[in-house]
Amino acid sequence: MTHDTLTIRIESPDEFFDDVETDLRQLDRGNGPEAKRTLSLPDEAALSRVLNTKNVELLRTIATESPASVRELSRLVDRDVKNVSTAVNELESLGLLDLEPDGRAKRPTVWYDGIDVELRLHSDETDDGSAGAVS
Template sequence: MDTTGDTDDTADRTLHVRFREGDDEKLEETLAALDRGETPEPHLEVVYHDPADVHRVTRPKSLELLRAIVQHKPASIRETARLVDRDVSQVHRNLTELEELHLINLVDDGHAKRPDVWYTAIDIDLPLVTPVVDSDEATA
């Protein structure tokens, strides 16, 4: 997944956040399309294996920052802090965490770092049951 560079083309792109398992079916479809010489639709996905990471994504302060970035496209961390009316050092810490979670890029832009996203919505898949593993697969 390319998550670098300018992303003015973020209209109607959804980032899929999954807990534990990725969407293998979508990956297989994408690989098959590439084999046929087709250009598949981008599928943006982040998979977390720790429920605390999913929680960090959905915290109100995280969502507030993500919304401000998508809606206003701030040119710096300082401008982002002004948009959400918070201290720059707190916003910097939160944006660094969002970058570690692969939800934003902090792009060097002159003397400032510009928060950048490549999607306009987040779809969270959080299964409440553990998938049953076939005993034949478990021993393979």
């Protein structure tokens, strides 16, 4: 069985763009960048919003039950359709799920079977060798 994992990491916009520049330099040298399935978030608050208990329940239910529509998903989790629809649209905008047209409905799907979270507990060291401040 193939395991596809989404990595969610907290990184500043500068760190994100540094990673993009590294990938572009590799492309310029004729090397393809390492395949990454990563969602970058700016801070812990964003991580908390994305992976709150209700959203994780939605993602797990989509992965295990394969609901045919957002309405069916809302029945499976016993929540209001409007609230589930709002959450599903936010998760789709972040790339955490896909909404596939299926007749008049849209079927929520996930392409991964696990999520890894990268969370640094300290910042990189500064030029003088001392630990930098965490903001």
